[in-house]
Amino acid sequence: MDRLPQPADRLALVLDQAGRIILGKPRALRLSLAALLARGHLLIEDLPGVGKTTLAQTLARVLGLDFNRIQFTSDLLPADILGVSVFEQATSRFTFHPGPIFAQVVLADEINRATPKAQSALLEAMEERQVSLEGETRPLPEPFFVIATQNPRHQIGTFPLPESQLDRFLMRITLGYPDAAAERALLAGNDRRRRLPELEPVLDADELRELQRTVDAVHASDALLDYVQALVRATRESPDIAVGLSPRAGLALLQAARAWALLDGRDHVLPDDVQAVLPAVVAHRLRPAGESRLGSEGLVDRLLETPVP
Amino acid sequence: MNARLARWLARVPPAHRLLLIGLAMLALPHLLRLPAWLALAIPALLLWRLAHDAGRVRLPSRFVLLGLVAAAVAGLFVHYRTLIGRDAGSALLLFLIAAKLLEMHRRRDVYVVLFLADFLIVVGFLFEQSLPYTLWMGATLLILLAAQIHFARHPAGGDDGPLGPDLRLATRLLLQSLPLAVVLFLFFPRPGGPLWGMPEDALGARTGLSATLSPGRISHLSDDDAVAFRVRFRGPPPPPGRLYWRGLVHVHFDGRSWYAPHHPVPALQPAELDLQELSDPVHYTVTLEPHDRRWLFVLDAPLSVPLDTVITVDRQVASPRPVSELKRYSAISVLRYRLDTRHRPGPVYLAVPDGAAPRTRALASRLRAAQADDRALVNAALDYLRSEPFFYSRQPPLLPDDPIDGFLFDSRIGFCEHYASAFAVLLRLAGIPARVVSGYQGGEPNPLDDYLIVRQSDAHAWVEAWLAGEGWVRIDPTAAIPAERILETPERLRPRRAEAGDRVQTAPGWLQRGLRRIGFVWDMLDERWNQWILGFDRHRQIDLLQRLGIDPFDWRATAGLLGALAVLALAGLLLYLRWRDRETHDPAIRIWRRLCRRLARHGLVPAPGETPRAFGRRCARKMQGSARDLERIVALYLRLRYAPDASGRDLEEMQRRVRGLKLDEKA
Numbered sequence: 001m002d003r004l005p006q007p008a009d010r011l012a013l014v015l016d017q018a019g020r021i022i023l024g025k026p027r028a029l030r031l032s033l034a035a036l037l038a039r040g041h042l043l044i045e046d047l048p049g050v051g052k053t054t055l056a057q058t059l060a061r062v063l064g065l066d067f068n069r070i071q072f073t074s075d076l077l078p079a080d081i082l083g084v085s086v087f088e089q090a091t092s093r094f095t096f097h098p099g100p101i102f103a104q105v106v107l108a109d110e111i112n113r114a115t116p117k118a119q120s121a122l123l124e125a126m127e128e129r130q131v132s133l134e135g136e137t138r139p140l141p142e143p144f145f146v147i148a149t150q151n152p153r154h155q156i157g158t159f160p161l162p163e164s165q166l167d168r169f170l171m172r173i174t175l176g177y178p179d180a181a182a183e184r185a186l187l188a189g190n191d192r193r194r195r196l197p198e199l200e201p202v203l204d205a206d207e208l209r210e211l212q213r214t215v216d217a218v219h220a221s222d223a224l225l226d227y228v229q230a231l232v233r234a235t236r237e238s239p240d241i242a243v244g245l246s247p248r249a250g251l252a253l254l255q256a257a258r259a260w261a262l263l264d265g266r267d268h269v270l271p272d273d274v275q276a277v278l279p280a281v282v283a284h285r286l287r288p289a290g291e292s293r294l295g296s297e298g299l300v301d302r303l304l305e306t307p308v309p
Numbered sequence: 310m311n312a313r314l315a316r317w318l319a320r321v322p323p324a325h326r327l328l329l330i331g332l333a334m335l336a337l338p339h340l341l342r343l344p345a346w347l348a349l350a351i352p353a354l355l356l357w358r359l360a361h362d363a364g365r366v367r368l369p370s371r372f373v374l375l376g377l378v379a380a381a382v383a384g385l386f387v388h389y390r391t392l393i394g395r396d397a398g399s400a401l402l403l404f405l406i407a408a409k410l411l412e413m414h415r416r417r418d419v420y421v422v423l424f425l426a427d428f429l430i431v432v433g434f435l436f437e438q439s440l441p442y443t444l445w446m447g448a449t450l451l452i453l454l455a456a457q458i459h460f461a462r463h464p465a466g467g468d469d470g471p472l473g474p475d476l477r478l479a480t481r482l483l484l485q486s487l488p489l490a491v492v493l494f495l496f497f498p499r500p501g502g503p504l505w506g507m508p509e510d511a512l513g514a515r516t517g518l519s520a521t522l523s524p525g526r527i528s529h530l531s532d533d534d535a536v537a538f539r540v541r542f543r544g545p546p547p548p549p550g551r552l553y554w555r556g557l558v559h560v561h562f563d564g565r566s567w568y569a570p571h572h573p574v575p576a577l578q579p580a581e582l583d584l585q586e587l588s589d590p591v592h593y594t595v596t597l598e599p600h601d602r603r604w605l606f607v608l609d610a611p612l613s614v615p616l617d618t619v620i621t622v623d624r625q626v627a628s629p630r631p632v633s634e635l636k637r638y639s640a641i642s643v644l645r646y647r648l649d650t651r652h653r654p655g656p657v658y659l660a661v662p663d664g665a666a667p668r669t670r671a672l673a674s675r676l677r678a679a680q681a682d683d684r685a686l687v688n689a690a691l692d693y694l695r696s697e698p699f700f701y702s703r704q705p706p707l708l709p710d711d712p713i714d715g716f717l718f719d720s721r722i723g724f725c726e727h728y729a730s731a732f733a734v735l736l737r738l739a740g741i742p743a744r745v746v747s748g749y750q751g752g753e754p755n756p757l758d759d760y761l762i763v764r765q766s767d768a769h770a771w772v773e774a775w776l777a778g779e780g781w782v783r784i785d786p787t788a789a790i791p792a793e794r795i796l797e798t799p800e801r802l803r804p805r806r807a808e809a810g811d812r813v814q815t816a817p818g819w820l821q822r823g824l825r826r827i828g829f830v831w832d833m834l835d836e837r838w839n840q841w842i843l844g845f846d847r848h849r850q851i852d853l854l855q856r857l858g859i860d861p862f863d864w865r866a867t868a869g870l871l872g873a874l875a876v877l878a879l880a881g882l883l884l885y886l887r888w889r890d891r892e893t894h895d896p897a898i899r900i901w902r903r904l905c906r907r908l909a910r911h912g913l914v915p916a917p918g919e920t921p922r923a924f925g926r927r928c929a930r931k932m933q934g935s936a937r938d939l940e941r942i943v944a945l946y947l948r949l950r951y952a953p954d955a956s957g958r959d960l961e962e963m964q965r966r967v968r969g970l971k972l973d974e975k976a
Contacts (some may be wrong), residue, residue: 219953239474268952271920305917 009267024182040170060105064201068103078121331452352406556748558623564665585647608642659744673738934973
């Protein structure tokens with residue numbers, strides 16, 4: 001039995017629904033869903049206006065999750081993200097007003113426009129899945145999925161995320177311009193966002209949590225673990241790479257591959273799944289060595305040549 | 310200033326730095342041999358290139374370069390009178406390499422420089438083959454190879470990237486080439502002559518014994534510490550005082566000089582040897598440094614000599630050709646003996662030209678009148694040396710007139726040649742047959758290894774006299790001089806009585822002791838190098854082949870050996886590959902590999918990093934006719950390798966399907 005009809009079919013339905021809004025981006029959509037299933041967070045690096053926000057809203061809608069958007073600006077404060085306690089005259093007590101981070105899907109737009117202080121407030125919450133304020137720890141909702149967007153680095157007035165922070169995103173993807181057919185459909189059709197409410201949620205939060213647990217159960221054989229290890233080792237031994245992948249990155253790669261296998265309807269991971277998620281999981285964690293002339297894409301291509309055991 | 314220099318050098322691309330270092334290392338040993346102007350010009354050219362790479366100066370135009378080369382070629386021709394041959398050729402090559410640096414613009418030029426440099430490394434061995442030189446050239450080759458790898462890896466400009474990986478790869482390549490080098494060294498057919506020899510120019514002046522002995526013409530004895538030969542004894546070495554290494558036997562005396570008989574002399578057959586052994590024979594092996602003469606050195610007196618040598622009536626051992634490369638031979642000697650007792654030697658051993666040495670003649674008559682017995686006369690003559698004020702000096706005055714009378718009655722200062730020569734003349738004039746023998750005396754044991762080092766400074770001359778009933782007897786008149794009449798430092802006195810082993814302990818100061826020890830270690834390494842590398846000549850190669858049971862003169866057997874070696878190497882490689890793949894006890898992988906081998910025959914090979922599934926799909930597209938079967942096999946393989954619930958039945962099915970698979974491109 002290598003097919004799990006039910007979860008795979010449900011997920012296919014999710015992708016199908018979301019694909020009606022997000023035109024011509026099936027791979028980006030699939031990767032985003034895989035990141036969500038693997039309990040990771042997603043970084044989208046692209047120009048404004050290619051549909052980052054729509055993607056986040058669509059996913060939240062189709063999966064039946066609540067959604068908040070935080071626009072990052074240079075004067076954004078941690079409290080604007082996490083929330084504040086306000087003294088209320090009526091009750092003579094401090095009442096906590098949760099910030100926009102208390103949602104199941106959070107879109108952190110243009111994260112590199114904010115100061116490192118605000119950035120790290122978000123990133124800590126992402127990592128801990130809870131918010132500690134004024135001595136009180138408040139858990140974030142479950143599932144909790146952050147989609148951060150970032151303008152390409154060369155734009156003026158940005159604070160690029162340091163590598164240690166980039167490591168906290170399971171995947172980094174780019175959307176890119178739509179192809180001609182998708183763009184034409186976009187132009188011809190209504191505003192996609194207005195069609196959002198028409199979408200019927202396919203799943204709910206409980207079902208999604210169940211699916212996340214199913215991902216954990218996807219089998220990774222010894223041969224596959226060998227392959228993941230070989231990949232990680234290759235990054236550490238390559239003269240073209242400044243710093244190899246961390247153990248956390250290796251785990252992330254495996255978990256993303258599991259989610260990909262589940263999306264493919266399998267109960268076990270194949271090297272093909274690892275290769276499918278490898279660029280999204282690994283590229284933002286690798287920095288070319290000083291002497292190397294390969295970009296991070298070149299590094300990933302080189303990495304994909306690692307023999308499959 | 311240093312910081313500025315460092316900044317300046319940092320601008321030189323690393324690969325060029327490496328190349329220039331390699332070339333400087335290559336040129337260094339050659340510079341000493343070159344005419345002075347060229348020895349200055351070559352570093353200048355290298356520096357020119359360095360300065361250019363640092364962005365300081367421009368390279369010369371084509372015309373300037375042409376002029377430089379023309380001038381150098383003319384200079385070389387004037388100096389060597391030729392442009393070919395070892396010396397002129399290598400000098401020209403070295404200059405051309407340095408000049409090529411100044412028009413090195415493209416990768417092709419770099420390779421020209423590198424290949425010429427590689428060739429020059431080989432040429433260098435025509436001059437020298439010592440161990441330090443070989444190590445130096447090995448390091449040079451490594452650097453040049455690393456530079457070459459760097460240029461090959463970075464075709465665009467070749468100016469960036471770290472050098473570490475290139476050096477590592479170069480080291481690995483050199484190490485990997487060693488086994489092949491060993492096989493070629495052992496089995497490649499060797500010419501009969503010297504491996505590196507070029508006899509025309511190689512016969513330069515080398516220190517060693519001369520065929521002519523002219524006491525009074527040489528005003529000082531050399532203190533050359535160069536090794537003459539090394540000896541390994543089978544069994545314990547005899548005491549140093551008994552080690553008289555016979556070389557040349559001088560029979561003819563013309564009043565001034567002694568001459569060894571000219572070659573060819575009638576060789577002695579073994580049956581003609583009239584030798585009584587009075588002690589046990591001593592077995593030993595000599596490794597003789599090349600001295601460009603035919604004679605060999607053996608312990609007095611030789612009992613058995615190497616096969617390819619001749620022994621003359623004077624017991625002089627000669628090789629058929631001048632010893633122009635390291636020669637190793639074994640011999641057997643007896644240290645106490647009776648030689649040629651049966652026949653009194655001919656008149657040639659009594660000949661002294663008329664009119665030569667009149668005062669010595671008178672002394673001989675006086676001694677003869679006092680002593681009728683030959684043995685008594687010899688002792689009386691030795692007593693004369695002892696009682697009269699004779700001195701030993703390595704820098705005696707010249708004797709322009711009669712060297713015998715001048716030494717015996719006027720100067721009375723001399724070294725072994727003076728004593729031996731005068732003593733032999735004295736005996737001859739008293740009617741006792743006598744000859745002068747030159748060779749070496751003693752030797753210094755290397756305390757770290759059981760062999761003896763005999764140096765040029767151990768050269769010695771002594772007398773052999775024929776006494777009735779005793780035959781030829783060795784007499785060392787120099788040894789009759791008491792120690793207090795030695796005019797130079799006693800440390801340098803011959804014969805060296807002290808054992809070198811004692812000297813190691815008694816030498817003052819730890820530093821001197823340490824240096825001495827290092828000296829012995831070095832000599833040991835040198836000895837091994839000579840024995841095993843340079844001494845591996847045609848004879849030893851034939852010897853080795855014969856010991857391996859192969860007739861080296863039978864090409865079929867040799868070809869058989871090489872074939873067997875190739876098969877062995879191949880088998881070793883296969884074993885290694887199996888060992889490397891030993892983890893593949895997973896039967897699914899074995900079946901999969903079998904399938905891959907079959908697919909490879911159709912040109913289907915997995916790309917680097919291609920997954921089995923992707924490869925299987927690609928194969929199915931190509932092999933339309935077998936697409937279904939292939940897909941099923943791949944699915945089974947993936948299940949066996951990656952799924953949690955694979956069973957033995959899956960394996961059987963995969964095996965069956967692979968076995969029954971018919972690969973067909975057409976649907």
